Amino acid sequence: MRAAIVASGSELVRGDRHDRNGPYLAADLLRRGVEPARITVVGDDPAELEAAFRAGLEEDLLVVSGGLGPTHDDRTVELLARAAGVGLRVDPELEAGVEELSRRVAARLNRPYADFAEGVRKQATLPVGAEWVGLVGTAPAVVLALGERVAVALPGPPRELQELWPRVCETEPLRRLLARGGVPRRRVLRLFGVSESAVAQALAAVGGDGHGVDVTICARDFEIHIDLFVQPGADARADEIERGFEAAAGQYVFSRDERTTAELVLELLRERGLTLGTAESCTGGLVAARLTDVPGASDVFHGSVVAYANDVKRDRLGVPEQVLSEHGAVSGEAAAAMARGARDSLGVDVAVAVTGIAGPSGGSAEKPVGLVYLHAAGPDGELARRLDFPGDRETIRLRATVAALHLVRRLVTKS
Amino acid sequence: MRAAIVASGSELVRGDRHDRNGPYLAADLLRRGVEPARITVVGDDPAELEAAFRAGLEEDLLVVSGGLGPTHDDRTVELLARAAGVGLRVDPELEAGVEELSRRVAARLNRPYADFAEGVRKQATLPVGAEWVGLVGTAPAVVLALGERVAVALPGPPRELQELWPRVCETEPLRRLLARGGVPRRRVLRLFGVSESAVAQALAAVGGDGHGVDVTICARDFEIHIDLFVQPGADARADEIERGFEAAAGQYVFSRDERTTAELVLELLRERGLTLGTAESCTGGLVAARLTDVPGASDVFHGSVVAYANDVKRDRLGVPEQVLSEHGAVSGEAAAAMARGARDSLGVDVAVAVTGIAGPSGGSAEKPVGLVYLHAAGPDGELARRLDFPGDRETIRLRATVAALHLVRRLVTKS
Numbered sequence: 001m002r003a004a005i006v007a008s009g010s011e012l013v014r015g016d017r018h019d020r021n022g023p024y025l026a027a028d029l030l031r032r033g034v035e036p037a038r039i040t041v042v043g044d045d046p047a048e049l050e051a052a053f054r055a056g057l058e059e060d061l062l063v064v065s066g067g068l069g070p071t072h073d074d075r076t077v078e079l080l081a082r083a084a085g086v087g088l089r090v091d092p093e094l095e096a097g098v099e100e101l102s103r104r105v106a107a108r109l110n111r112p113y114a115d116f117a118e119g120v121r122k123q124a125t126l127p128v129g130a131e132w133v134g135l136v137g138t139a140p141a142v143v144l145a146l147g148e149r150v151a152v153a154l155p156g157p158p159r160e161l162q163e164l165w166p167r168v169c170e171t172e173p174l175r176r177l178l179a180r181g182g183v184p185r186r187r188v189l190r191l192f193g194v195s196e197s198a199v200a201q202a203l204a205a206v207g208g209d210g211h212g213v214d215v216t217i218c219a220r221d222f223e224i225h226i227d228l229f230v231q232p233g234a235d236a237r238a239d240e241i242e243r244g245f246e247a248a249a250g251q252y253v254f255s256r257d258e259r260t261t262a263e264l265v266l267e268l269l270r271e272r273g274l275t276l277g278t279a280e281s282c283t284g285g286l287v288a289a290r291l292t293d294v295p296g297a298s299d300v301f302h303g304s305v306v307a308y309a310n311d312v313k314r315d316r317l318g319v320p321e322q323v324l325s326e327h328g329a330v331s332g333e334a335a336a337a338m339a340r341g342a343r344d345s346l347g348v349d350v351a352v353a354v355t356g357i358a359g360p361s362g363g364s365a366e367k368p369v370g371l372v373y374l375h376a377a378g379p380d381g382e383l384a385r386r387l388d389f390p391g392d393r394e395t396i397r398l399r400a401t402v403a404a405l406h407l408v409r410r411l412v413t414k415s
Numbered sequence: 416m417r418a419a420i421v422a423s424g425s426e427l428v429r430g431d432r433h434d435r436n437g438p439y440l441a442a443d444l445l446r447r448g449v450e451p452a453r454i455t456v457v458g459d460d461p462a463e464l465e466a467a468f469r470a471g472l473e474e475d476l477l478v479v480s481g482g483l484g485p486t487h488d489d490r491t492v493e494l495l496a497r498a499a500g501v502g503l504r505v506d507p508e509l510e511a512g513v514e515e516l517s518r519r520v521a522a523r524l525n526r527p528y529a530d531f532a533e534g535v536r537k538q539a540t541l542p543v544g545a546e547w548v549g550l551v552g553t554a555p556a557v558v559l560a561l562g563e564r565v566a567v568a569l570p571g572p573p574r575e576l577q578e579l580w581p582r583v584c585e586t587e588p589l590r591r592l593l594a595r596g597g598v599p600r601r602r603v604l605r606l607f608g609v610s611e612s613a614v615a616q617a618l619a620a621v622g623g624d625g626h627g628v629d630v631t632i633c634a635r636d637f638e639i640h641i642d643l644f645v646q647p648g649a650d651a652r653a654d655e656i657e658r659g660f661e662a663a664a665g666q667y668v669f670s671r672d673e674r675t676t677a678e679l680v681l682e683l684l685r686e687r688g689l690t691l692g693t694a695e696s697c698t699g700g701l702v703a704a705r706l707t708d709v710p711g712a713s714d715v716f717h718g719s720v721v722a723y724a725n726d727v728k729r730d731r732l733g734v735p736e737q738v739l740s741e742h743g744a745v746s747g748e749a750a751a752a753m754a755r756g757a758r759d760s761l762g763v764d765v766a767v768a769v770t771g772i773a774g775p776s777g778g779s780a781e782k783p784v785g786l787v788y789l790h791a792a793g794p795d796g797e798l799a800r801r802l803d804f805p806g807d808r809e810t811i812r813l814r815a816t817v818a819a820l821h822l823v824r825r826l827v828t829k830s
Contacts, residue, residue, distance in 0.1 A: 011633045012438075012454075014451060014631065015439060015440070015441030015442030015451070016442065016633050017633065018435070019433075024430060026429050026430030027429060037428070037457075037463055038458075039427075040453055040455050041454035041455075041456070043451075043453075045452070048452055048453055071615075159810070216426060218431050220431070278721075284700075284704050285701065285703030285704040285707065286704045288699050288723075292698075293699070293812070296776070297699075302727055303721045305719075306703045308703075308712070308716055308717055308719075309690075309718055316718070316731070345731065346727055359710070391574070397707075
């Protein structure tokens with residue numbers, strides 16, 4: 001079972017915006033047992049769109065995002081119908097639905113509905129034989145069954161697409177199609193502190209993937225994410241492969257599910273009844289931002305002092321002037337004082353501090369760009385790390401952020 | 416002049432990682448006067464790769480990223496040669512270069528070089544007639560001239576690709592190709608506080624684009640980004656279109672260059688000799704992280720108090736207990752007290768505060784999810800805003816972050 005994904009949008013093909021829909025759909029299709037063959041990003045050029053649709057219709061499933069809007073350069077329905085060799089029709093029920101929404105938009109923008117009428121008719125036009133699902137915005141999802149194959153068109157805004165796609169999967173044509181494929185189970189291993197090549201070697205040592213087990217090894221967010229896609233009946237082989245990873249790098253495994261590291265850290269602290277704060281210099285709030293990205297973080301995470309300037313380190317975190325003058329703001333001593341100061345200042349049980357040189361300037365021979373000190377302090381002890389990260393400013397800041405979260409994890413699990 | 420981009424990698428086509436190379440190359444090609452026709456993301460399936468290469472070779476330029484590594488599933492060179500109808504050869508100079516690098520890697524990993532030898536020979540294999548540029552990692556960039564057309568293969572890691580691509584553009588085949596196209600000039604307008612449809616209408620009112628001026632209107636990061644790509648000789652038409660935008664939405668234009676809003680805000684404060692801090696609740700450090708993303712931010716940005724818990728708002732920002740109990744932590748009064756408290760606490764001239772309900776839970780009838788209060792306080796006055804953002808947690812946090820930066824901009828420019 002194979003699918004082609006077409007993401008349309010001139011801002012996407014011009015690199016003004018990254019396509020989020022293709023990766024979302026690909027990952028979800030894989031979970032549903034459909035292999036994504038390709039993701040094609042095209043603009044609004046009709047010839048490009050039609051060629052991509054024709055190629056996509058040769059797969060079991062074609063999923064298109066974007067091009068369902070009211071303006072002349074939204075051509076997905078027209079060109080999909082042409083590529084599939086079917087005509088067009090206006091769906092009266094859909095037209096009524098889009099009209100109702102558009103009348104509300106017109107009222108809010110204080111514009112006459114007449115400005116919208118042509119666009120409404122356009123958005124209510126479907127390929128003959130297609131059904132629709134919606135509406136989240138003013139565009140519906142369109143499902144067109146073509147014998148054994150199915151073509152789907154979804155609105156481009158990621159929020160609308162992600163709300164409509166699971167509903168599309170419940171339609172009869174998709175249910176029939178998905179029932180034909182076997183759904184592989186996914187096993188997950190997350191590692192930190194080990195190289196991608198060591199993990200790849202461990203896989204090679206147990207004979208590689210295949211025989212019903214597809215393995216992806218991916219360095220992501222400076223962690224190593226291993227996914228095993230296990231076909232029905234291949235569990236014994238998957239166990240063997242997992243044991244190979246365990247033998248080679250078991251001590252680096254920190255998770256066996258898809259939670260983010262921030263979720264995991266918050267959960268570990270929650271279980272132990274501990275609160276958390278951060279003291280950040282070079283990461284400038286990124287550790288706090290990661291933690292507060294998690295809904296419901298507030299029972300564990302209380303706050304942060306972003307101490308970019310030395311006087312903030314001194315006055316708000318109580319870093320002694322002597323530490324700053326003798327060891328510098330980027331030092332293990334400063335990191336330790338920041339972490340202890342954050343515990344006091346924020347009134348939290350555990351605090352992690354980050355100070356370093358993110359570059360591009362500010363480095364020296366003994367303190368080069370990429371040098372980062374981390375310090376975690378809690379009720380039962382402390383942990384310190386000195387790291388030398390390669391890469392640019394963004395990379396160094398992100399690596400330091402991830403490493404800070406892992407240092408908290410290690411402190412509270414004593415691992 | 417048109418280009419096809421092929422990004423290869425099974426982690427990309429499976430949605431495990433977002434492709435960064437396609438958008439980078441597309442945006443850069445556009446600046447060099449080449450229109451990106453499509454970006455195709457494919458895995459390591461040979462048939463998919465070859466089909467994408469064949470389609471790409473029909474354009475003036477094909478640029479491929481990835482698949483140049485030493486392992487069996489790296490097939491770009493072999494399949495590119497097949498699609499172009501040329502043979503393969505080992506380049507001795509390239510082989511010596513890759514060998515030298517690989518010997519160093521082997522020594523570092525404490526593995527015998529023999530493990531690497533086969534991969535080295537593979538990475539030194541090129542299509543007949545191709546030249547190479549490199550090495551940044553162990554893979555070179557490959558440039559293959561095919562009559563008037565050119566095919567380029569670049570290593571997949573974004574850092575290597577972005578270092579090699581400008582050098583590839585200096586090779587003879589690319590210079591010849593780029594010289595054939597006219598390079599459009601780019602004009603930029605950035606707006607905040609106006610809807611995409613109002614801007615689209617302004618464009619329609621002046622007769623739309625075309626006649627040598629290509630206009631993209633893109634809602635990005637909750638701002639409206641307008642780009643005019645102006646062909647040589649079309650400046651008068653571009654002026655007309657710009658005047659149309661000015662007439663319809665001139666008061667919302669905040670920038671005419673490609674600097675980020677964080678850069679712009681820091682520059683405005685720097686010119687005025689002012690320092691900046693933030694006090695953040697629902698954004699949890701995101702405003703500080705945006706500001707410190709800019710190299711050299713430290714002369715302006717001094718720090719932040721991320722006050723997620725009420726006691727941090729009270730103890731670290733001096734928000735009166737009475738404000739919290741009478742108006743709540745999400746209120747205009749709390750935002751004002753946070754901003755004033757941050758000025759004192761961080762010792763900065765200007766502070767911006769954010770407090771709101773990012774959801775998904777925590778909303779109520781009078782304070783729904785998406786309600787955000789902003790307050791900016793400086794030496795010459797204050798500005799407050801109450802906003803109701805639609806969307807999910809991530810969207811609300813990002814919108815609040817962008818709006819906070821713009822509030823600082825408005826405060827210091829008194830606009």
